Amino acid sequence: MALMKIKFNQRKRVKLAQGLWLLNWCCVLSGIALFTMGIFLKIELRKRSEVMDNAESHFVPNSLIFMGVLACSLNAFAGKICYDSLDPAKFARWKPMLKPYLIICLLFNIFTFFIAVMCLVTRGSLESTLSHGLKNGMRYYKDTDTPGRCFMKKTIDLLQIEFKCCGNNGFRDWFEIQWVSNRYLDFSSKEVKDRIKSNVDGKYLIDGVPFSCCNPNSPRPCIQHQMTNNSAHYSYDHQTEELNLWSRGCREALLTYYTSMMSSMGALVLLVWIMEMAVMIGLRYLHTCLESIENPEDPECESEGWVLEKSLKETFTSFWKSLKSLGKLNQVENTEGDGGGDKGASVATVS
Incomplete structure (x- = not known):
């Protein structure tokens, strides 16, 4: 039917x-x-x-x-x-x-x-792709003199400004990588030497973020360096300054x-x-x-x-039977091929 x-x-x-x-x-x-x-x-x-x-x-x-x-x-x-x-x-x-x-x-x-x-x-x-990609991009932020990575700083900065975000998961991601190029560090300075020696990998890590993380809605000038040091800035508490930086990560x-x-x-x-x-x-x-x-x-x-x-049901049954018959046909052809080969081998042995 x-x-x-x-x-x-x-x-x-x-x-x-x-x-x-x-x-x-x-x-x-x-x-x-x-x-x-x-x-x-x-x-x-x-x-x-x-x-x-x-x-x-x-x-x-x-x-x-x-x-x-x-x-x-x-x-x-x-x-x-x-x-x-x-x-x-x-x-x-x-x-x-x-x-x-x-x-x-x-x-x-x-x-x-x-x-x-x-x-x-x-x-x-997509979440996994963005997470790994942003992590690598932030790592290459400082390589403005390296061919193939010289535009990474511009890319990350424009990304953070356009999407109103900071870091991969948040602004604290910048604390874990060296984003300032060695070209702009004074290695004769005691502060720079101490920071590099205090790190196992010999990197210059600071509690600061790039300027592109700054939120223009903040009523005070943006604080992007010594962010966790309350005494370094007047009337400042890093735990309550919500408008200072973008709080959302770029991955999100x-x-x-x-x-x-x-x-x-x-x-x-x-x-x-x-x-x-x-x-x-x-x-x-x-x-x-x-x-x-x-x-x-x-x-x-x-x-x-x-x-x-x-x-x-009938259509599926007939389709399944057609597939089975095709499988049997291939099996018969393979068997005949193997039989022909055995026969040829027997003839060769007799001769």
């Missing part, structure tokens, strides 16, 4: 073809939107690639670009099929292509759903920015997936209802359309 069988007359078939034609061109526009989103996301990730640890984060934008191009191509082709379906002579040349096309559509819809899920659950991998700020962007994109991809599923099911109905017309010379006659020719 066919699954989701519907009866169609001439009027319903025309309405189905026209509705699918319109829906296909809506999907073409959605494909352009997906392509644009992929390009935008790729640019955004490249802009901050220096503070991201791995290149795998480009899988989603690359997939969106590929999906956009494929959606435009597939739906433009489907739109042409729907337009020609009103003319039996023109539709006859598309009939052999419809089954392979529907299989391609099914694979495309599975891939689309997978990318939608990836957009919605990518927070974990970037994660919120990219997660909200990816969630919006995931919702749009999910909407495109629903539209593509509707197109695929509609095309299947159009295909079956036109094929089941008993008298092609009478366009007014009724016909039946369905999604699956058999029930879901």
Whole structure:
């Protein structure tokens, strides 16, 4: 028994073809939107690639670009099929292509759903990427004379100013690394020597942060050096000065920015997936209802359309049997090949 069988007359078939034609061109526009989103996301990730640890984060934008191009191509082709379906002579040349096309559509819809899920659950991998990338970026902040790292200071400073953040998890991250270049340290100074000797790794660590961590909303001039020394500044308590620096870490700020962007994109991809599923099911109905017309010379006659020719259980069973028969066929061919080899070896032995 066919699954989701519907009866169609001439009027319903025309309405189905026209509705699918319109829906296909809506999907073409959605494909352009997906392509644009992929390009935008790729640019955004490249802009901050220096503070991201791995290149795998480009899988989603690359997939969106590929999906956009494929959606435009597939739906433009489907739109042409729907337009020609009103003319039996023109539709006859598309009939052999419809089954392979529907299989391609099914694979495309599975891939689309997978990318939608990836957009919605990518927070974990993105958090790890940003955490390691920011940690490395902060470590190279002082290397303004090193080729390949000379722009890291500018990148980190602009990042902290734009996203109103400081450090990886917070401003105290700057206390654990040497962010002042040796070029600007006076090694004849006793204070510098003592600080370097007091550190196991021989680094110049201070309780200070770069200027880009300063919060302009603070009512007093920014205190960015000797931050934990209350006696070094008048009327200052580092535990209560909330407005002096940005309190949020850059990992959290970037994660919120990219997660909200990816969630919006995931919702749009999910909407495109629903539209593509509707197109695929509609095309299947159009295909079956036109094929089941008993008298092609009478366009007014009724016909039946369905999604699956058999029930879901029967379809799965027949598909499983087909896979088993293919497996047995390969096994027989391998056995015959082995037998032929043994026979050849026996003949060689006798001779």
